[in-house]
Amino acid sequence: MSTENTVTDHEVSEKLKGLELAQRSEQSTTGKLIYWIGVVFALAHIYFNTLGTWSELYVSAIHFGGFALMCALMVPMFKGGNRAQKSLALVLDLLLGIAAIVCALYLIGFEDALYDRGVKFAQWDWVFSVCAIFIALEMARRTTGWFIPCLILVALTYVFWWGKYIDGIFGFAGLSLETLLYRSYFSSEGMFGQIARISWTYVFMFILFGAFLVKSGAGDFIIELSRCAAGRFVGGPGFVAVLGSGLMGSVSGSSVANTVSTGVITIPLMRKAGFPARFSAGVEAAASTGGQLMPPVMGAGAFIMASYTQISYLDIISIAALPALLYFLSVGFFVRVEAKRSHAHAVELDTRPIGEVFRGGWHFLLPLVVLVALLIYGFTPTYAAGISIISVIVSSWLSKNPMGIKEILDALAQGSKNMATTAMLLISVGLVVNVVAMTGIGNTFSLMVTDWAGGSLLITLVLVALASLILGMGLPVTAAYIVLATLSAPALYGLMAESRLLDLMVAGQLPEAAKTIFMLVDMEKVALLSAPMAPADAQALLSLVPADFKGQLLEQALAPETLAMILLSAHMIIFWLSQDSNVTPPVCLTAFAAAAIAKTPPMATGFTAWKVAKGLYIVPLLFAYTNFIGGEPLEVLSIFIFAVFGLYGFVGFMEGYLEGRLNLISRALCGVTAMALLWPHGELMINLLAMLAFAVIFWLSRRNSETA
Incomplete structure (x- = not known):
């Protein structure tokens, strides 16, 4: 060596010292x-x-x-x-x-x-x-x-x-x-307190559910199904990493566990197909990080969000599904572009036909169906998880390796082992959360963030992202989310709600009940609220409202459902940004774990993973500036579709490559179209023109590839 x-x-070894348990x-x-x-x-x-x-x-x-x-x-x-x-x-x-x-x-x-x-x-x-x-x-x-x-x-x-x-x-x-x-x-x-209760209810039951699924053979089925579904496409092993890590993450909720369990298979496959070693490790790290965004487990984030926001767990995981898909598509676009640039070829994975694999393991999906059905029918998540564990055992009896007493005991023991460190982490962090509540320092911090940002939502997002990265250097993702949500969620929620309020004022659609609060501020300017206003005038009038009255003003101006979705958006932004420490140097344990498998320099691998995981920063902007969370179904679908093309364009701009190499002009246009598709301007015509421009760029890059 x-x-x-x-x-x-x-x-x-040094970076993973605090993570790998020296179990006897x-x-x-x-x-x-x-x-x-x-x-x-x-x-x-x-x-x-x-x-x-x-x-x-x-x-x-x-x-x-x-x-x-x-x-x-x-x-x-x-x-x-x-x-x-x-x-x-x-x-x-x-x-x-x-x-x-x-x-x-x-x-x-x-x-x-x-x-x-x-x-x-x-x-x-x-x-x-x-x-x-x-x-x-x-x-x-x-x-x-x-x-x-x-x-x-x-x-x-x-x-x-x-x-x-x-x-x-x-x-x-x-x-x-x-x-x-x-x-x-x-x-x-x-x-x-509250965090410990979340630990022994939601988190433990779903970790135990995941342990039973893995013990029953569902993990092997997921990997085999992913290999069959994506393995024979150009760059297929990369897509296997994306798909396999996403599906495994929906069960385990741990980015490092995803990397270790799927990376030992996908990283060698990607390298065999022709992908660079560092890129292979970066893709696995980025895809595994996305496992914590994928319902139903979401690395305990969904359960904590449900407790903080008082929004049902079922609503949260249903809302989180499309954003998670968007993230995995963004990673897949990097795989597609690199496959074309590196001339990665399809790899014969020696797998059975996908239909045969599905017929041999369809019963592994039954527990997930049971889980979702029970949640839809109104059962609590913990009760649904308990029944789903039983369904795992029953469904395993349809396989060639049914679970007996020994396998059941093994799953119980493994679930507890997987939970032990998480339980200690959550209970310990509960002490910090208690101090924040006792001292009121959370409100102080939120006011300070608002003051530093000068009322700018974008600057607030940047500050939250920096804070999450710094906290993530020493805290696991779930702990970083808990601490950051306790400190900064009120500030983020307030600015996002005020942004919606300003939209109503600019459009002249402020409810009458909300106008009465402005009467306490300036009687002469209340009449202006009955007609459309200039954004600057609306901002100036809103700034006159005392902070003590702004909460009441928001409740009068915005529907309770809208405020609930804004609160969920604020927490979802923080949760997504909390994931960046997994793939962002100098401390990025998920990337280091992938580097250990690929035998690549850890820090360089971290930077590659950071680039591939750019969706962690882009998708939260959609949460903040659009109705991607809580909007009407057609509006949400529209945002999703345009964002897909926008993310593909962004990858082309970042890499200077789509189907073929982009010249400087095409690359710049690719960046402009990506920004137009992702920017929350709300103009359908601009989006359609941007998609047309992107289609032209895509066609030109494909033609360049064919003539090269």
Whole structure:
């Protein structure tokens, strides 16, 4: 192996250190203990989510205790050493896990006693609340590195210590340590609050559902079906990566898991077809990142969005489907262009006919049908996931490898293992969310972002994108979304809603109820609202409305359904932008994982993945400036179709290539047509002319390719 490759492998190892779990052997005593703990806690969670009537606070505490124990055993306190050192580490890990269980049981057993004392802490209340927070910090450190524990410590100490020493808008008078510990441990607001509840309900049940699907053989069916559907086209292996990662992502919701599971197949296939190695790894990383955008799992994002926005989970995943498809098409366009430029050829994948593959695995689709049907009929997502797990078992009996007791137990254990690190992450982040709520720093941050942006929605989007990238360097995607949504969603929502309000004012269509609020500002100018206004005049009049009245004004001017869709758009923008850290240097674990498989330089691969994943930045602009989310079906379809051609044109502009090489004039025109198709001007004629121009450019590039 060359020196260059040695350095590259070392860099990859360092970057993935905080991500790859050093799990103890399945065959060891510890491995068997983890296995059976996983089975027991999976069954317990199924009970809690279907038949159980326990207090949510108590279930959250049990969720913490059980998965902290699993995490302690799965991820050793320190690695290496001789046999005696490993035995000592195991004892310490086991004691730490048992301490987590005891902390959970103490909360359940002594919560009433605390209230009987008038919420006055006894000695053991101090001990167990501090111990629980310490365990959460340690589990977060083991699974994600030092960033999250440091962030939590900064947040907690801000509340009772150094916040009072800060001048200005971020100054905080402070709360007592006793109050902080109570709200962090005993109340349903801190580590056992809303985020923990989302963890043991929606997230766990769908991760378990995914584990059953994979164990039943659905993962192999998805890859085989993707290879049959796309493998024999020009550049087909690249399309296999896009399609396979999208379908796998709809089940797993983890970009790195997608990369590892599908990349070992697709990256060698792409290289065999003639794609450059770095491009192959970049495509796999970008496609796998899109798995977190693909319903139904969406990397836990859909569940958290449903909780934050109070919009049903079914509505969110149905709305998210077309944008996710748009993203995968954008990645596919890069594959198509590179296939033409690199003269990538079709690869004989030695697969069965697609009809034969489908006939042999159609039953794997039944659980998804059951899931969607139950959601449509109004069952809760957790109940639907529970029934769908049963349907996975039943449908497997139609295959050559039916699931028996051993396979069911394996799936239960694997689901718990997959959940352990996610559970610790979400519970830990709940401490930060609690601090944001206690101190009001979220509203302060939103006002600051609005002030920095000067009321510009575009600048706000840029600031959110930068913040998501910085947070993503130290936080996993879901945690980055939670923190950023808590801090910046109100500002983004406010600006987007005001943009819709200004459109009504400019068009002279402001409802009468909303005009009465302007009477409190300037009686003389209210008459102007009855007729169309110049945008500058509308903006000037709106700026006179005090901030305290703007919320009421928006409620009077815009329908509740419109406001709900604007709120969902704001959260969807943040969630999409939170994905960019997966593929954007300097920290892009998904790209590094793909680079490790392709044996390419990690940082260079990261930049390639960043280029291929440009849809992460473009599609959120459609959320912000159009009715792509929440519009009428025909309007949404129109935006989608024009965006497809616009994204293809954008790829041609970026690469200087479509069917053939583009000269400077054609490349510039390609960029102009792409902008016209993606820009939210709302003029059908401009879009049609842009599509005509793009068709001409496409034809010219094809002719150049044929004559070359």
